Amino acid sequence: GAVVSQHPSRVICKSGTSVKIECRSLDFQATTMFWYRQFPKQSLMLMATSNEGSKATYEQGVEKDKFLINHASLTLSTLTVTSAHPEDSSFYICSARKRSGLYNEQFFGPGTRLTVL
Amino acid sequence: AQSVTQLGSHVSVSEGALVLLRCNYSSSVPPYLFWYVQYPNQGLQLLLKYTTGATLVKGINGFEAEFKKSETSFHLTKPSAHMSDAAEYFCAVSLPLPGGGNKLTFGTGTQLKVEL
Numbered sequence: 001g002a003v004v005s006q007h008p009s010r011v012i013c014k015s016g017t018s019v020k021i022e023c024r025s026l027d028f029q030a031t032t033m034f035w036y037r038q039f040p041k042q043s044l045m046l047m048a049t050s051n052e053g054s055k056a057t058y059e060q061g062v063e064k065d066k067f068l069i070n071h072a073s074l075t076l077s078t079l080t081v082t083s084a085h086p087e088d089s090s091f092y093i094c095s096a097r098k099r100s101g102l103y104n105e106q107f108f109g110p111g112t113r114l115t116v117l
Numbered sequence: 118a119q120s121v122t123q124l125g126s127h128v129s130v131s132e133g134a135l136v137l138l139r140c141n142y143s144s145s146v147p148p149y150l151f152w153y154v155q156y157p158n159q160g161l162q163l164l165l166k167y168t169t170g171a172t173l174v175k176g177i178n179g180f181e182a183e184f185k186k187s188e189t190s191f192h193l194t195k196p197s198a199h200m201s202d203a204a205e206y207f208c209a210v211s212l213p214l215p216g217g218g219n220k221l222t223f224g225t226g227t228q229l230k231v232e233l
Contacts, residue, residue, distance in 0.1 A: 034221075042226070044223045109160050111158065
């Protein structure tokens, strides 16, 4: 149990377009989902925390109007990168926290590689 | 505030040798500590975690880590490295949030290379 999927796994887009990334908890309900960004050979940086049915909480320095997060259900959160630019190219990873999980464990998705041309 | 320091961005060992990846943390409250492994172009997989209780924690793939409060450390070890252990390893500390839940703070990662 505790599987998290992301779609798409890879996406290439033109500068100025918007890209949506989906994160799904396949076999559990996730009250909280997290979005991370990882630059090559670097650590994961938390971008935002989203709770089902409420607005996401963004980390300092993350533009909420650029990185739109929607957590519409207990199994789905989406990250939309609006007006993407080459500097937004990165590896985006989501994680989900179980509704009734112990120790607040997060389960990670496989990541989405975004390349903006 | 909390932070994690991983000493050594790259570690190289011979197959069959001891693996030791270092992690030190700072936390204002008793921490939850985690080790994750990441293979190229993949997400993170939990190796092991410390929450409460026994300070020596055993994880998957033969890895274990010991929580040492006096040293604020949570080093990851494996007695005998295997080629398949080559990956990026992240140490993380968890801080509870006021409204519930937790927030993970990751170290900068250690790339483990296993040589024949």
